[in-house]
Amino acid sequence: MPDSQPILEVLDLHVHFKMLAGVVRAVDGVNFTVERGRCLGIVGESGCGKSVTARSILRLLHSSQTSGQILYHPNGDDEPIDLVNLDPRGDAIRAIRGKDIAMIFQEPMTSLTPVYTIGEQIMESIRQHQNLSEEEAQELAISMLNKVGIPDAERRFADYPHQMSGGMRQRVMIAIALCCEPRVLIADEPTTALDVTIQAQILRLIRSLQQDLDMSVIMITHDLSVIAQLADFVVVMYLGQMAEKAPVVELFQNPKHPYTQALLRSIVRPDTPPREQLHTISGSVPDPRNAPSGCRFRNRCPSVHDRCLEDPPVVEFGPQHTATCWLYVDD
Amino acid sequence: MPDTPILQVENLSKFFPVQRGLFRRTVGHVKAVNDVTFTVNKGECVGLVGESGCGKTTVARCLLRLVEPDQGRILLHSEQQTFDIASASRKEMLDVRRQMQIIFQDPFSSLDPRWRVTDVIAEPLIAQKIGRAEASRRVLEILPTVGLGAHFADRFPHELSGGERQRVSIARALVVSPPLVVADEPVSALDVSVRSQIINLLLDLQSQMNLTYVFIAHDLSIVKHISHRIAVMYLGRLVELGTTQQVFEECKHPYTKALLASVLIPDPTHREQSYVLEGEVPSPLNPPSGCHFSTRCPFAQEQCSAEEPDLRDMGNGHLVRCHFAEDLDLSEGVFALPLATSSASA
Incomplete structure (x- = not known):
């Protein structure tokens, strides 16, 4: 893609939390680039x-130690803004948060406040970032509700969150995130709590809004089917580290990291023979407080080797396809 | 067995x-x-x-x-x-x-x-x-x-x-x-x-x-x-019941079809979604009259909101609750059509 321009670059991001039991290295050396108008899947x-990666982009984690760079390119040629250097409570990040970069959270049940109407909650974001009068803001809010597919938006405007279903609340979340026409939308498991038919509606909505507004999307999910349907480029993470990153078709057809390979094998596909044993990954995800040294996947990896006790190298497999694994390095 | x-x-x-x-x-x-x-x-x-x-x-x-x-x-x-x-x-x-x-x-x-x-x-x-x-x-x-x-x-x-x-x-x-x-x-x-x-x-x-x-x-x-067998429910009613083969490959109820169509396929080269069901499940406190699915069904006729269909045997124990189970063509292409027309008119 020659005309692709980065809008957000995450370089060597580390997010650590100090806890009584020790330091949790929640994110440990993550690199990726979000291109304009494209969807990156994590x-x-x-x-x-x-989720920690997503929240650190918006500087929503106050008690963490964040290092590395998160470069936001508002315009093609201007100096990028390093979001890591901004005060998480300062005006600079608040001008970006919700306006340039907006986020949809996972639970539509808990991320809206129950004491304000949904109209007030959408207008809060509009009035914060745009110099509009009360009436203009209300008009914009209603048109956003229409855009995200809420029927009878003028009446629903005065509803409280408890009067709406889960799918409707998720649409309200999307309306709040989109009302300032953000350049980047971060969607953290936006459909996990929803039914399949509603999930299909919401994903179709995100996809069409992405095209209409030429918006970049960071789609965070545990569901490889969602990734397959929406992402252009994928980052696979395991215990705070990047296992593999690749363009979506490449990742599904030619996965290199044993973890990616195992994940892809373990999903039930439409053509999986019924009642046959599924491929599994042995064990379960360890507690992040006692993550193994070296390659963090080594306890569960079928191709584990002595070398895996040391930190694995990043191996390149072609344009934009890398895996962090010893498997492809000759002795 | x-x-x-x-x-x-x-x-x-x-x-x-x-x-x-x-x-x-x-x-x-x-x-x-x-x-x-x-x-x-x-x-x-x-x-x-x-x-x-x-x-x-x-x-x-x-x-x-x-x-x-x-x-x-x-x-x-x-x-x-x-x-x-x-x-x-x-x-x-x-x-x-x-x-x-x-x-x-x-x-x-x-x-x-x-x-x-x-x-x-x-x-x-x-x-x-x-x-x-x-x-x-x-x-x-x-x-x-x-x-x-x-x-x-x-x-x-x-x-x-x-x-x-x-x-x-x-x-x-x-x-x-x-x-x-x-x-x-x-x-x-x-x-x-x-x-x-x-x-x-x-x-x-x-x-x-x-x-x-x-x-x-x-x-x-x-x-x-x-x-081995699957029962599909909608708003408290059984709408389809049959063997896995009958329900997945030969489904006769439009709701089952819509459910199947909204399953995401884990393959980035197959991105077209054939059909997305509009609307949401109505409140079970006040379900639609007649067939409960009639408000969201792309094939709904007048009869559907007037009369509730019975669960009928379509052969080999395949039970379907739909007035038009025999007549509907739920194959991929045909089923995708109502979406295009309804969204164009909306």
């Missing part, structure tokens, strides 16, 4: 650091 | 009253389960699918009598006798629970945090008046069958991962050697890499111990993988 299981 | 029924559910209904106001007047009923009839044969796995609010969990809870059914019979055939669970006495229920157990959805909230694994697994045995010593012996016996070492017996739930907790729940259900197990979303709370382990375990146990499963899930790929 996939991994619980504890892999995908 | 010869079809010997082990569980017969006949006209099962459960209506929850909705109370409002100062005097808690009953203003209506949520028909969570409405006239559901199905049979489970020995050794098979029957999958129960549907969206949230369709009543699948309420069916499971009625089967175990964790909620009291309002109408209908639930016949459980054991070797010695036949129980009607819906009207069984407390004493009879003790015998029923030796025949049927349940695995709950969320292993994080279904285990008491203050109980050790051994106490959790032994509880059904203690309830069956089996002595402590014998109970602990049986606990140590069952742990390896679910893939846990004996050292897990003295652990507390917080020391276990999600997969290990679900193994404990399975052990707790199987320790009384019930022929029938109801599994209510047993894998949906688990990580992807652990999910396939638990599915494999459930399949292994079924063949080893000759178990019969009622398997409830919203993930259709998993239900398809594990089930």
Whole structure:
């Protein structure tokens, strides 16, 4: 893609939490680039650091130690802004948060406040970032509700969250995130709590809004099917580290990291023979507080080797395809 | 296998009253389960699918009598006798629970945090008046069958991962050697890499111990993988029932088709979604008249909102609740059309 331009670059990001039991290295050396108008998928299981990565982009984690760079390119040629250097409570990040970079959270049940109407909650974001009068903000809010497919938006505007279903609340979340026409939308498991038919509706909505607004999307999920349907480029994470990153078709057709390979083999596909044993990954994700040294996947890896006790190298397999594994390095 | 029924559910209904106001007047009923009839044969796995609010969990809870059914019979055939669970006495229920157990959805909230694994697994045995010593012996016996070492017996739930907790729940259900197990979303709370382990375990146990499963899930790929027969529910009603082949390959109800079409395919080269169902499940407090699905059905006719269709046999035990089951062409291309026209007119 010659015309692809980065809008967000994450370089060697580390997010550590100091706890009584020791330091949790929730994100440990993550690199990726989000291109304009494209969708980056971050996939991994619980504890892999995908949500922490997302939250650190918006500087929502106050008690963490963050190092590395998160470069935001508002315009093609201007100096990028390093979000890591901004004060998490300062005005600079608050001008970006919700306006340039917006986020949809996982649980539509808990991320809206129950004491304000959904109209007020959308207008809060609009009035914060745009110089509009009350009436103009209300008009914009109603048109956003229409855009995300809420029927009878003018009446629903005055509803409280408890009067809406899960799918409707998730649409409200999306409306809040999109009302300032963000350049980057971070969607953290936006459909996990929803039914399959509603999931299909929401994903179709995100995809069409992405095209209409020429927006970049960071889609965070544990579900490889969602990745397959939406992402252009994929980062696979395991216990805070990047196992593999690749363009989506390449990742599904030619996975290199044993973890990616195992994940792809273990999903039930439409053509999986019924009632046959599924491929599994032995064991379970370890507690991030006692993550193994060296390659963090080594306890569960079928191709484990002595070398895996040391930190694995990043191996390149062609344009934009890398895996962090010893397997492809000759002695 | 010869079809010997082990569980017969006949006209099962459960209506929850909705109370409002100062005097808690009953203003209506949520028909969570409405006239559901199905049979489970020995050794098979029957999958129960549907969206949230369709009543699948309420069916499971009625089967175990964790909620009291309002109408209908639930016949459980054991070797010695036949129980009607819906009207069984407390004493009879003790015998029923030796025949049927349940695995709950969320292993994080279904285990008491203050109980050790051994106490959790032994509880059904203690309830069956089996002595402590014998109970602990049986606990140590069952742990390896679910893939846990004996050292897990003295652990507390917080020391276990999600997969290990679900193994404990399975052990707790199987320790009384019930022929029938109801599994209510047993894998949906688990990580992807652990999910396939638990599915494999459930399949292994079924063949080893000759178990019969009622398997409830919203993930259709998993239900398809594990089930011999599948029942689809919508707003408390059974809308389609048939073998996995009949429901997945030859489905006759537009709702089933829409459910199948919204399953995401894990393949980035197949991105076209043939059909996305519009709207949401209506409130079960006030379901649409006639066919409950008529408000979202792309094929709805006048008759559909006027008259409720019956569950009809379309041949070989394939039951469908739709007026037009014979006439509808639910093949991919045709089914995609109504979407294009409806979104163009909207």
